[in-house]
Amino acid sequence: MLTYHTGSVEETQSVAKALGEIVQPGDLLCLSGDLGAGKTTFTQGLARGLGVEEPVSSPTFTIIKEYDEGRIPLYHMDIYRLGESAAAEDLGFDEYFFGEGVSVVEWAEWLQDVLPEDRVQVIVHNLTPTDREITFAATGPRSEARLKELEKTCPTSR
Numbered sequence: 001m002l003t004y005h006t007g008s009v010e011e012t013q014s015v016a017k018a019l020g021e022i023v024q025p026g027d028l029l030c031l032s033g034d035l036g037a038g039k040t041t042f043t044q045g046l047a048r049g050l051g052v053e054e055p056v057s058s059p060t061f062t063i064i065k066e067y068d069e070g071r072i073p074l075y076h077m078d079i080y081r082l083g084e085s086a087a088a089e090d091l092g093f094d095e096y097f098f099g100e101g102v103s104v105v106e107w108a109e110w111l112q113d114v115l116p117e118d119r120v121q122v123i124v125h126n127l128t129p130t131d132r133e134i135t136f137a138a139t140g141p142r143s144e145a146r147l148k149e150l151e152k153t154c155p156t157s158r
Contacts, residue, residue, distance in 0.1 A: 005131065006134065013044055014045065019146075022146060024102070026099070027143075028116055030105050030120065031122045032108060032122070037132070047070065051071050058078055063077060079106065120147065121135075121137040
């Protein structure tokens, strides 16, 4: 488990950018946090690390947004509107989870039963209007390797 404390949007995005520089095709990042915690802000930083230049916004109403211009595709999903009734198999999420890019799922806790076992859990907590605590947890060997690499490239003592 890794925990980062950030004091600004830029610092939050910097941590995410470092992760974006090392993620690989088939990686799955599951983002959790209250409304306004910074999940989309985190994804914007991750996209920069992938080399995505276009603006990244929340796919709340479209459910999925694909960004293909980076070194690997970014599949950004927001399950909030679907709620706890979300059924990944009905929406074809597996095609993304096991595809050629990295999948980022906001509100992934509503899909726990159908998510691949090996994933990086990312929990974003509001500490103050600008301060965040970002906790990463690995659920398998692939995600564990990714977090070890993140810790090397982006030490937690920021």
